[in-house]
Amino acid sequence: xxxxxxxxxxAGNLPKxxxxxxxxxxxxxxxxxxxYVGRRLIIQCLVEKIFAALNYRNPNILDVxxxxxxxxxxxxxxxxxxGVDISPQAVDFCRERGLDSVKLGAIEQxxxxxxxxxxxxxxxxxxxxxxxxxxxxxxxxxxxxxxRLLLFVPAFMFLWGVQDDVSxxxxxxxxPHLLRAVEAAGFSIEWSSYxxxxxxxxxxxxxxxxxxxxxxxxTEYGINIPLLNGPFSRLFAAERFILKRWRLPFGVSAVCxxxxxx
Numbered sequence: 001x002x003x004x005x006x007x008x009x010x011a012g013n014l015p016k017x018x019x020x021x022x023x024x025x026x027x028x029x030x031x032x033x034x035x036y037v038g039r040r041l042i043i044q045c046l047v048e049k050i051f052a053a054l055n056y057r058n059p060n061i062l063d064v065x066x067x068x069x070x071x072x073x074x075x076x077x078x079x080x081x082x083g084v085d086i087s088p089q090a091v092d093f094c095r096e097r098g099l100d101s102v103k104l105g106a107i108e109q110x111x112x113x114x115x116x117x118x119x120x121x122x123x124x125x126x127x128x129x130x131x132x133x134x135x136x137x138x139x140x141x142x143x144x145x146x147x148r149l150l151l152f153v154p155a156f157m158f159l160w161g162v163q164d165d166v167s168x169x170x171x172x173x174x175x176p177h178l179l180r181a182v183e184a185a186g187f188s189i190e191w192s193s194y195x196x197x198x199x200x201x202x203x204x205x206x207x208x209x210x211x212x213x214x215x216x217x218x219t220e221y222g223i224n225i226p227l228l229n230g231p232f233s234r235l236f237a238a239e240r241f242i243l244k245r246w247r248l249p250f251g252v253s254a255v256c257x258x259x260x261x262x
Contacts (some may be wrong), residue, residue: 022167023068023089027096030070034229038236039253040074042195043123043152045240047078049191050119050148050257059118064107064139065125069094072102075121084110107135112142123152124253126181127169136185143260149187153178155194155254161207175254187258193243194251198235203252 030036051059059079063072066083067090075081076099083102085091094102105111107122107129120139129135139149154164154172164172173181179189242248243255 023087023093027068027093030068034232037233040071041237042240043071044074046150051078056118060116061119062117062142064120064122066094066102069097069099071123072099073097108138110138110142114141115144116142118144118147121150126151127153127171130170132181133184136182140186140260145260145262147260149258151256153254155251159203159207159252173254178254178256182256182258188261190257190259192256193247195239195248195255196236196252197248197250198239200250200252
C-alpha cells in the first residue's frame with residue numbers, strides 16, 4: 001500500500017481541513033483518552049532516559065508540532081520547554097492550558113535560531129510532512145551539537161486506517177524506513193524500537209475488517225469507553241518498563257532517539 005499524499009496544504013504542511021476539525025477533537029481527549037495517556041507516559045520515560053545520560057541543568061526543549069499542548073505541559077517539568085505548531089488554533093489551545101512559550105510556524109521553517117535547543121521532540125508529526133528529511137534537517141539546525149531528537153511515528157502501512165485519513169498522514173513507517181530518514185538528515189541513531197505492541201493485533205484486525213467491508217467512521221477517538229479507558233492506558237503505558245532495557249520487535253508505532261553529532 002502506498003502512502004496517501006493529501007492536497008490543499010497550508011505552508012507545505014497540514015491541510016486546512018485538519019486545521020479546522022482535528023485540533024478541537026484532540027483538545028477534548030488528549031488529557032484523558034487511553035492512547036494519549038499511555039503514549040505520554042512512554043514519552044516521559046524516554047525523556048528521562050535521555051536526560052539521565054546527559055549532564056544538562058534546566059535544558060532547553062522544543063516540541064515541534066506541539067498540537068494542543070498536553071505533551072508540552074509534561075515536557076515543561078524537565079526544563080525550559082517551548083512549542084511550535086502551524087495551526088493558530090493549536091497555539092490558542094496551548095494558551096488555554098496556560099502554555100505561553102508557543103510560536104506559530106511551519107516545521108520546514110522553524111522560527112528559532114540555530115543551535116538553540118538541547119532536546120527536540122516530534123511526537124506523531126513527521127508522518128504529516130511531504131518531505132520528512134527536510135523537516136528533520138530543520139530540527140537538526142535548531143539543535144545544539146550533541147543535542148537529542150526524540151521521534152514517535154505511526155508504524156506499518158498495512159495498519160493504515162481511518163485515523164490516518166482524518167489526521168492527513170502521508171505515510172506510516174517501518175523502523176528501517178524511519179532510521180534511514182533520520183540518518184539522511186544528519187543524525188546518529190542512539191536507540192530505536194517499536195511501541196504499542198499491546199494493541200497491535202486489535203488494531204490490525206479492526207482496520208482489516210473495516211477495509212474488507214468498506215466500513216467508514218468519522219474518527220477513532222470514540223474508542224474511549226470510560227470503564228476501559230483506565231485499564232487500556234495502563235496496559236499501553238506498561239511498555240515503558242520494557243523499553244527502559246529492551247526493544248520491541250513490532251508495534252503500532254515506532255520511536256527513535258538520535259543525536260546531532262556535528
